[in-house]
Amino acid sequence: MAYNRILTIQDISCVGQCSLTVALPILSASGNETCILPSAVLSTHTGGFKNWHFRDLTDDFMKIKEHWQSEKIDFDAIYTGYLGSVKQVDMVINIINSNLKKADALIVVDPAMGDYGKLYSGFNNDFVHAMKNLVSKADIIIPNITEACMLTGKEFKEIYSPEYVSQIAKELILQGCKAVVITGVSYKKNELGVFVYDGKTEYYYPHEELDRKCSGTGDIFASAFVGAMMRGIDIIKSATIAENFTFESIKLTLEHPAHWYGVKFEPLLGNYIKQLNE
């Protein structure tokens, strides 16, 4: 069984079921070794809570990197999520270009910066510009449809055709990545799915649209996807497994309306592990 060492770089939102509190358990459940580089510590995520406490860890990045280098630590995959500033994005690029990355390591970037047509609170156009630079260094990028539009300078639309999405994916490949996985793609009412383009084949995997929008769904998908890829599963099957896991987790959360701030993925980790082993 493939067993790889993954480095994931994103924030710790202490409460809110997103970023590292999602990535660590899911990547560990995938059967891979998970190492973390926390970009910031927040008391909660920024999607609905107010007056959160935020500690930026940018100044610690290079010290952690240098220590790892002195210990000759390197990684089979680097997977990035929510990053708090342009400076952090630049530091991540520095890490990707260093010997912390094994020669054949997989670089996966989730350009977590917006949803539903809008940038997340605290981000601006300079951040989008920096993120464009980071995605050009990735093997696989996992934007949602909002982020895919921002990265290609396209207008965000509520209604669009398969050709529109195909065009965006092709433009993203031209920017430098090798494959694109776009989440939250919908061509029909009550239908939502994931679109995969690896530079040759296009694939769309839809399911019923659930009436629930909340933070962390992109992180659940991306973590489950990276875990599957690092078990040696191909990109289409990895995207399908991640989509099924995310969908079932949101469905479970719907039964608990008071759980507004995140997605109850933990009870379904066993199903995720089973799918990886099928």
Ligand code: PXL
């Ligand atoms: O990827 C979602 C996310 C991660 N981290 C923080 C966030 C959000 C979304 O709102 O606020 C801090």
